[in-house]
Amino acid sequence: GAGVSQSPSNKVTEKGKDVELRCDPISGHTALYWYRQSLGQGLEFLIYFQGNSAPDKSGLPSDRFSAERTGGSVSTLTIQRTQQEDSAVYLCASSLYGGDAGELFFGEGSRLTVL
């Protein structure tokens, strides 16, 4: 299908290890978001990419989190020195224009468990 693709779908890691989560947005979508959803919690905004503009990193919870988007397409979210509180579902979404468009198309998420 032509939806947002995320990998891995599940990742179990040990505390202190680094993890990389990948997102392949819908072709042609210029805006890409990362959110995370912890058990019983709402979606927490992490970072936003729009075209070639500087990303909005205002939601990243600490400097252990970083993300990049190469060539305006695929994005990678990296978490260094993982902690147990990083356990969550990491959701990537893309939209055609971003801004007020409102319709975000989400991937199925990467479920991260930190032991």
Place this chain on the structure above:
Amino acid sequence: RKEVEQDPGPFNVPEGATVAFNCTYSNSASQSFFWYRQDCRKEPKLLMSVYSSGNEDGRFTAQLNRASQYISLLIRDSKLSDSATYLCVAKANSGYALNFGKGTSLLVTP
């Protein structure tokens, strides 16, 4: 205080019932509002946008009250397939983040 607050429920209603959810937003600069639906262990999907004039999509009606800073969703003639978590979303005029509420859980029973 979270930017978007919702009653988590759960709302348990029989098939055919009418059910209404409300949510409140704290940022008066919010300009765009939406309802998303999230099925269990699935990704959220846009249900509908919310306009000041109110809008209707089949059995679903969304309303926005800017003065009171609340948004509502009304579901008429509930179906079993409406069982899901409904996420209220607000976007400020500046920045790009869509702020999601924690969601309201709906269970429609036979």
